[in-house]
Amino acid sequence: MASAWPYWLPIRADLYGISPYGAPQISDVVALNTNENPFELPKTVQDSIVSRIGEVVHGLNRYPDRDAQVLRSKLAEYISKTTGSSVSSENIWAANGSNEILQTLMIACGGADHLAIGFTPSYSVHPLIAQLTRTPWFAGTRDQDFAIDMVVAKKLIHEKNPSLIFVTTPNNPSGTSTPLADLRELADLAGQVGALLIVDEAYAEFSEEESAVSLIADFQHVVVVRTMSKAFAFAGTRLGYLVAHPAVVNASLIARLPYHLSSITQAAAEVALDYADLMQSEIATLVSERSRVFEAISSMGYKPVPSAANFILFSGFKDDASDVWQRLLDRGILIRDIGLRGYLRVTIGTPAENDQFIAALREIAE
Ligand SMILES: Cc1ncc(COP(=O)(O)O)c(C=O)c1O
Incomplete structure (x- = not known):
């Protein structure tokens, strides 16, 4: 090769x-x-995005708000409303798709001496980004119904002592959900070994299961990764975000590229969030x-x-x-x-x- x-x-x-x-x-x-x-x-949203971009276009000679303050406030509002857990813009970081969020997290908290584990089969981009950031990856397993066996998971976490634990729920490619009670147990285990529990909720809005956002108040090391690509029908815009303790957001600020999120992306996503119900x-x-x-x-x-x-x-x-x-x-x-x-x-x-x-x-x- x-x-x-x-x-x-x-x-x-x-x-x-x-x-x-x-x-x-x-x-x-x-x-x-x-x-x-x-x-x-929806046509109304299309029109509003075009008109809003018309407003920002004259200022494209300037860099965008590199901390995406308005967008992050709107994302915090959306998450607070839909999950019932009150969060603020300090709990949110946004990037070009949740893939970029995952990469930012692994740049900030991964690396050669920080093992990451996942439960496969799952989203194959997690181990890919681990490799690109030189983060060692261990592929844990799921049972024959694609569920995470908590006895196996507990043993694995204690044996491997990871820094990052990835759980995708609903899981891609199986579509199966990890119950909130199991996520709570995983958060507890992650706390025992000093790991971050990264819950990839790209498909959360299609599921009845309660979001792991509700765990953040009790477990500061839980990070929930979300996207506007799926439920918002907004994949072309590239907008993903995380919800977490402000320390995780501060770590993301260090790992992000300067001015990573264009003014146009921010404007389009702000409009989409104003129309969240219609978009969904x-x-x-x-x-x-x-x-x-x-x-x-x-x-x-x-x-x-x-x-x-x-x-x-x-x-x-x-x-x-x-x-x-x-x-x-x-x-x-x-x-x-x-x-x-x-x-x-x-x-x-x-x-x-x-x-x-x-x-x-x-x-x-x-
Ligand atoms: C589980 C999971 N996470 C993250 C992503 C990335 O989504 P995006 O980068 O479009 O936000 C996908 C895309 O298919 C996914 O399946």
């Missing part, structure tokens, strides 16, 4: 074998592969479509995993999962082969897209 790189490029040896992260971006297909929200922004008005549709797609997959003899997110992982193929993936693509439906043997993941689309997926899968199943 080393030979793929030109001899003159001083790329880090530990990156030789890595391919750039990313799912295929193919045009003219029904794209159900990246857990995007399929609904376009399709969540109910996606949740009811999730049940419909689940039933359809199951009625064909496949085995879907119960999901609290906007996607479903399923198995039970007669052929190789990658064959089924290809045959769906041949019919114009792009879903995700996440490299988990025997499983594929489909994002919930619009009702019409879901119909197309169901019809194509039925054809393959026959």
